[in-house]
Amino acid sequence: MAKILPFSLTVLSLALLSACSDKAPTQTVTQNEQTAVVASSAQQVVAPIAKKVPFEMEVHGDKRIDDYYWMRDDKRENPEILAHLEAENNYTNAQLAHTEKLQADLFEELKARIKKNDDSVPVKKGQYFYSTEMRGDNEYPIYVRSSDVKGSNKEVLLDVNELAKDHAYYQISGLDVSPSGQLMAYGEDKVSRRVYTLRFQDLTSKAMLPDVLEGTEGDVVWANDNKTVYYIKKDPQTLLGYQVFRHTLGTAQSEDQLVYEETDNSYYTGIGKSKDGSVIYISHGSTESSGISVIDANNPKAMPQRLIPREKGLEYEASKLGDYYYITTNWDAVNFRLMKVHQDQLGDKANWQEVIPHRADIKLEGITLFNNHLVYQEREKGQTSIKVRDLTTQKEQSLSFNDPVFATYMYGNSELDNPSLRVYYTSLTTPGTHYDIDLVNGEKNQLKQQEVLGDFNADNYASERIFIKARDGVEVPVSLVYRKDKFKQDGTNPLYQYGYGSYGATMEPRFSSTRLSLLDRGFVYAIAHIRGSQMLGRPWYDDGKKLTKQNTFNDFIDVTKALTSQGYASKDQVFAVGGSAGGLLMGAVINQAPELYKGVAAHVPFVDVVTTMLDESIPLTTNEYDEWGNPNDKTYYDYMLSYSPYDQVKKQAYPNLLVTTGLHDSQVQYFEPAKWVAKLREHKTDNNKLLFKVDMEAGHGGASGRFKGLKDSALEYAFILDLAGKNTL
Template sequence: MSHHQHTRCDNYYWMRDDERNNPEVIAHLEAENRYCDAMLKQHQDLEDAIFTELKDRIVKDDSTVPVKDGAYWYHSEISGDDEFARYFRAEDAHGLNKQLLIDTNALAEQHEYYDLGEFSISPNDRLMSYSEDTDSRRIYTIRFKDLVTDTLLEDVLEHTEGQAVWANDNQTVFYVKKDLKTLLGYQVYRHVLGTAQADDVLVFEEHDASFFMGLGKSRDESLIMLDLESTETSDTWVLDANNAQGQFTQLCPRSHGHEYDADKLGDTYYIVTNWQAKNFRLMTAHQSVIGDQSKWQEMIGHRDDIMLECVELFDKYKVVTEREAGQLKFIVYREDGTHYPLEFNDPCYFAGLGENPEPSATCARLYYSSLTTPGSLLEFDFATGEQAVLKQQQVLGDFDAGRYQSERLFIEARDGAQVPVSLVYRKDSFKKDGTNPLFQYGYGAYGITIDASFSSNALSLLDRGFVYAIAHVRGSEMLGRDWYEQGKKAHKQNTFSDFIDVTQALVAQGYGHADQVFASGGSAGGLLMGAVVNQAPQLYKGIGCHVPFLDVLTTMLDESIPLTTNEYDEWGNPNELDAYNTILAYSPYDNISAQDYPNILVTTGFHDSQVQYWEPMKWVAKMREMKTDSNLLVFKTDMDAGHGGASGRFKSLRERALEMAFFISLLKQ
């Protein structure tokens, strides 16, 4: 493959099979699976024990707290050894006249893989749409059910993104159709119930393949909103939900680099925008002038040290989500402009507004979790700010939150940047003397921030003496927009350097044993793992690399691969020489060399539509050819799954148990 007068030779390109029916490829993957099982067989008892631990911490019979949406209260239940939930509605919060809406277990029964996408209730509460993916390619089929007669309608919408948004006439829905080659949603269709999909009307088409497309409704349900998002640009179109036969109109002119999120309540739009505001600001506009940005009014201004993430609209209150010094904060604004913050005690935590479908509510729900606090559904009173715990995740067994300690550190990277790190460990087994095994996790891409939240699965490591660390490396938005921009495109090396520098510092400060450091990441975090083991393999005893993006240069040069063009603003377009050289310098597949590597466990899904299976397959083959050590390199492919791994609450635990057993077994070597 030659580009920019530079030639690469890929000896394993034959492993790519877009149709996924090449017998030689399938045989090779199956052989890798058998090899993985054989090499790890001696640790099968440990894996089984960990799987039992993970499963036994989960409450088998559980339900969500009912939430009111319109005339009904909605909740879900899961029971016994069921993999999936059942969804219900009732006439009050106590379950009066409870009605089963969806039994996901019954829908999944005939499929090796099943994902229930979204379900949506018509404005008159009589009809329901729901979407399902049975191939793990994130291509959804939408079906419809009459909730009064409890019968399925004949309407079936195929090859969709999974969203069906109801017009207010209760007979018309809008949905996004996918390009089956690129797997991007690019067309919006109008469907009238009782008609064939072939008769649906195309009402919008996006020709720029760098944009994702999503549909929803405004907060006041007066508009159907079409959101187009690329990595660096937003574009929103709206349609009067009371005029299903109308046309979508653009909210404001598309401008490259302008990212915004708009919502509407009453006559006012609320816009979170980076227009002249790198860390975003909140603006308002009357519906009559929304298309003229010069008429927008500033409600919350830009701040260099605070990232404004989003706003939730209520009739008399607005709840703003911000991030300061890496930590989420929530500010409640009253009608008169006064405001107050919600307070939490943990040094690092994750929180986010829960389901709050009623704008007229006087209380709001918030999900809260920390490294030592199981997930909790809180409700706070707008008038007083007082919080109540509606429900907390129950962890079965002998779990006691008081046994664990969390910390927030800042590690100085090689260029002087201060990298946030979230840590948790068990108090009675931790000594800050470099004797504990260390597990370090990272992601670092797309501006996605991995906040410090509770994981009952992590207890199996903590109770065996591990220190668990999350490195909030550049490429996330942990420290604002600039933190993201310093970890993308030409600056991507910062992501890898930060992770390596955090590892070295944690060992130097006594948080981990120099010879017992383990790391793991998935997808873009798998790219992080691939780059780290090329650049600093001596630091790690074992690596978990899951659905990993490893062949970056080849993939980003191939526009026939799903999602490639959409990624140019994240990784750079290697058709340009500078971007080509930047990616070439770190692309894990291109930088494997003849050196010792750690023990490595690689996993993927054969039907992955985001990172194709052949990327880890090729990487493993080339790694076997090049590496100079005798450490374990095992590769497992779920032949039924995609990017999200196995479906179901217990099946997915097998994947976690596999990795943990892999790491724990290495402690004895």
């Protein structure tokens, strides 16, 4: 390993800049003069130039030199590195000083649309109805429960604001209440590494129990004796949850029994419980294979048993109803099908009976079961639909919605005897709406719709779904939304194009009150549903990962070209945004087609693909070989290297760039974007902005709290609006 030498980095004082930007204007100072002063001050803060320490890596006979490898510090304590990150923040603040008022105005604009006193729709679980309350300027929810849906005998379970008041970052993993309803567990994370400490409370006396479980995933599943819980422990280095422990209340964590350990580090481990409460699930999931083991929830000494032997390439999920399991699987069904099997015949797939057959053009996405009904969700040509089947008569009905492009989610259906289905519905123009839908007649009962404060009127906006032909002839779906009176299909509107395209994650066309600040300023907002998602079914995902990953980048670039050529946007006003794996997308796109974009925002970007995937000590690496490929295999190494954003930085002009990260990011380590920015600054041949913002207190999800996160959105929007010349409505 190359020796890391000390370096000298001059960080100029921002005192002058602060004085200028904070100074109250007098009648003798014009706005232009103020702007000039701020701009002049900003120029005095120079871009941090990172030192270069050659670090040689050789794989498959190929030598790579990483001059910025020294930026990695797993403990996040190295003063030299922290100073460099702070210098980047100072530089970004200086370069965006002229937008401080715009950022502040945007923050207030975004915040003003949010209803301060807001309650969630109660969800029945056991004998109680659970919900959350947001009050005033509180950043965090208050968890409550009641004996009925009207809120009678309301009981406060947890006020997260009280727990979070002394912490810069605070997040709880959710509440898990015992079957008796008398005990509660919750996980807390004060660092943003997604490693939770579990705590327990007696809900009758409100006393905290002495049990404290460290280093966990944050959730528990209760056995039916109300004193035994199962939880997942994480590896402290890789952050992989791989061990399931059984804990008895009143005993030390050191005495907990290990009931399952995942020995294949390409698998994630999860836990859950059947709707009837009879079995506890341990789920085993990798990118291309999955499985389930079950534990008798009535026997606190039971050990897990596999439903069926694990097979490479076999994926399935199971739901229990009576003596039968309903199994959603890809067995001989690339787009999945539904099977059914008696619990005594589980071990052999030959016993599985088909309930919903495989269909080549329709993906079965999930099911939920009730005593007398099967509800399933499917996707055809990019659009989801929900169907309800009577298990006695086998008659089916489809649930209908009005918008041309929308998203639906089944949630909160925790009871087998519920007479209705709980659904969340949203579209690019329709705020989130909660329904209870009668399982017999399909009638909808609207429980709540997100209230958008201010002058919002859904009729002012329009959305559409178009298909754009990519360079290989494949048609890529694109969801669009714009304000009707601000849009002309004449190539004059600025474009905000968002993409992700990895892990089979489909970016649904959901409503966002934050997005209105762009639409009201004339932007067209586009979601490019590129390959790597499952918008067009599982083949759409398979055609955008591993050795077909380049399709993801091609699709995004080709969508940009088509949206401008078809008049949806100005070719000189295109802005692209993506985060995490979507940040990798941004990095690849600006290496391959930088001329298309005026500005790009890359949030927590996964950009150092090859080096990260060669290092098994980095969180998530081994779990994702089936997503990106294993670079220890030369075929994958060469292919990954061909698009890796960090490795492919070259001497060329790049768009204006805003890169963000969190120092404590547990998924994409902060040093990936830090290295990338340093290398871009070394190689780029333009005078465009290259800004790097590091949240020194947060991780992958950004700041905790409902309002703090809006400051991140305001920063991004100000960066884009300033470049687009759209500073005002």
